[in-house]
């Protein structure tokens with residue numbers, strides 16, 4: 041089991057992941073487990089429509105959801121995409137599009153009302169991106185966001201980023217950088233940190249697993265909760281990757297090598313908690 045640094049700013053105090061799971065076991069019904077999706081639960085692929093959770097991940101999440109207070113997937117993907125993988129798993133809530141959408145326990149998708157007027161703008165932006173950006177750019181339309189990918193054409197990074205920033209400025213939208221992607225989204229105050237901040241109120245602990253820069257805000261929300269309540273156990277776990285891995289690991293207590301290794305890590309957690 042790798043060493044773990046809990047609830048500490050730099051320099052970190054090395055603790056142990058086994059100890060953190062044992063502590064979690066004592067307060068399992070007060071604990072929420074949060075997971076980012078791409079690059080965390082699912083290995084990265086060139087085609088965003090072709091990704092699948094890593095082996096062991098779904099079985100472990102299903103088992104963990106039976107013993108903890110909640111499991112929540114907190115992703116930049118739409119809820120409808122997440123349903124394809126997590127529907128039917130009781131006790132799993134889905135937060136999509138950085139929290140602009142959510143669904144509790146398989147219930148209907150609820151969209152942040154302030155974002156809805158931006159649907160036509162985002163659809164037009166996706167059409168424009170397909171027309172204007174060079175071949176090799178992958179345009180992913182997500183109803184309330186447009187992701188502009190260059191994973192299969194890395195030489196286009198600067199062109200795509202410049203175009204995305206210019207369109208965001210022209211239309212009064214916001215941008216979110218990610219792993220070989222620039223996302224353009226509505227000017228609505230909602231991010232992963234805000235989702236976590238709301239959900240951890242009144243809980244005894246939470247773990248957050250993430251790989252991308254947007255997940256650092258979620259880590260910060262756990263740190264803030266822990267700072268406000270010394271009894272709260274907050275554990276921030278990074279999943280390594282060549283693009284954002286260093287920055288995310290710097291903000292985390294513990295780094296896991298890959299989504300596949302996370303499957304093993306969570307399987308071990310099941311043994312601690314059941």
Ligand SMILES: O=P(O)(O)OC[C@H]1O[C@H](O[C@H]2O[C@H](CO)[C@@H](O)[C@H](O)[C@H]2O)[C@H](O)[C@@H](O)[C@@H]1O
Nearest residue numbers: 077078084085086088115116187191219220221
């Ligand atoms: O919040 P997340 O669940 O981590 O979503 C972040 C982005 O994930 C997807 O893009 C990333 O994964 C793709 C599939 O492996 C990969 O091709 C791409 O390079 C990555 O950036 C998703 O397609 C995006 O919409 C999300 O913003």
